[in-house]
Amino acid sequence: MNTSGDRFKALLKEVNLKPTEFAKFCNAKPQHVNNWYKRGVPLWRMDEFARLLSVNSKWLHTGKGPKYPTKFSTTETIGIYNDSLQFTDVEIPCYKEASTRPDSNTLEITGHSVRLPRHYLESLEVDPDKAVCAPMIGNNMAEKIQDGSTIAIDRSLTQIVGGEIYVLQHQGRLRVNYLHRLPAGALRLCSHNNPEYPDEIFSAEQIKAQNIQILGWVFWWSTLTKRRPNVALK
Numbered sequence: 001m002n003t004s005g006d007r008f009k010a011l012l013k014e015v016n017l018k019p020t021e022f023a024k025f026c027n028a029k030p031q032h033v034n035n036w037y038k039r040g041v042p043l044w045r046m047d048e049f050a051r052l053l054s055v056n057s058k059w060l061h062t063g064k065g066p067k068y069p070t071k072f073s074t075t076e077t078i079g080i081y082n083d084s085l086q087f088t089d090v091e092i093p094c095y096k097e098a099s100t101r102p103d104s105n106t107l108e109i110t111g112h113s114v115r116l117p118r119h120y121l122e123s124l125e126v127d128p129d130k131a132v133c134a135p136m137i138g139n140n141m142a143e144k145i146q147d148g149s150t151i152a153i154d155r156s157l158t159q160i161v162g163g164e165i166y167v168l169q170h171q172g173r174l175r176v177n178y179l180h181r182l183p184a185g186a187l188r189l190c191s192h193n194n195p196e197y198p199d200e201i202f203s204a205e206q207i208k209a210q211n212i213q214i215l216g217w218v219f220w221w222s223t224l225t226k227r228r229p230n231v232a233l234k
Contacts, residue, residue: 004040004061011053011060026052027088027117044118048088089115092152094133114150116220124219130156134167134174136221140191141165141176145221151176152220160187165218171210176218187212 012022012033019033026048036042041049041060050057059067091113114133121128136149145151145165153167160166162180168189169175178190185204191197202212 002063004046004063005037007060007063008041008049008053009037011055015053027119088118090118090121090128090131092116092128092131092133094150096135114152116152120220124154126154126219127156130154130216131219132216136176137174138176140193140197142193144192145176145218146223146225150222151218153216154219155216157217158214160214161217167215167218169211169213169215171212174215179214 012019019030022028023030023033026045043061046061047057050060053060054069055067056065056069058065092115094112094114116131118128121131131152131154133150133152136145136147136151139147151167158166160179160181163178165176166179167174167176168179175189178192180188180190182188182201185207187202187207189200189202191199202210206212
């Protein structure tokens with residue numbers, strides 16, 4: 001067993017776990033498990049898998065050192081299932097719109113967070129440390145993003161890709177819009193609910209004067225329905 005993939009495959013065989021079963025447990029696809037057999041266990045999942053399979057992480061990674069932990073307790077075994085969440089999920093801090101001056105930051109932390117799958121963020125190349133959540137305020141993006149929904153923002157991606165959704169600060173308030181760059185440094189803001197919210201165009205001078213700043217790219221949002229279906233009375 002020369003690779004972590006070989007050792008990982010042997011461990012699953014020891015505990016009679018099929019790739020489909022292990023994939024379901026760790027929020028992955030069966031094909032990912034087969035890829036790990038061939039390419040090795042990803043470094044960011046090494047500790048997680050070692051704990052789940054009750055072996056030393058160093059042994060799983062390199063094949064060196066003792067295979068099993070020298071000390072192991074029932075408490076640790078039970079904790080595996082809870083502790084594994086810290087590897088498979090990421091807590092994204094939630095912020096809210098703050099009442100501030102037009103030239104100040106519009107976000108303040110709430111103390112709450114939203115859990116998102118780590119593999120989802122990685123697939124989008126989102127750094128968890130640069131991600132934040134905030135509430136959707138207003139219905140300009142309905143029906144796509146409803147008023148009151150939670151949105152997740154990648155603060156590191158402020159370069160505009162036409163037609164993508166961004167959060168911006170405009171005179172001290174948060175706005176969520178499709179953005180398009182225009183010639184001469186101008187900017188077009190579009191809403192999904194276009195009939196009620198027509199497109200807006202800001203020149204480079206207006207962008208500066210009105211303190212319009214791109215805060216980040218919206219890569220996820222929750223979905224909330226606004227009405228309960230009518231049920232005929234018997």
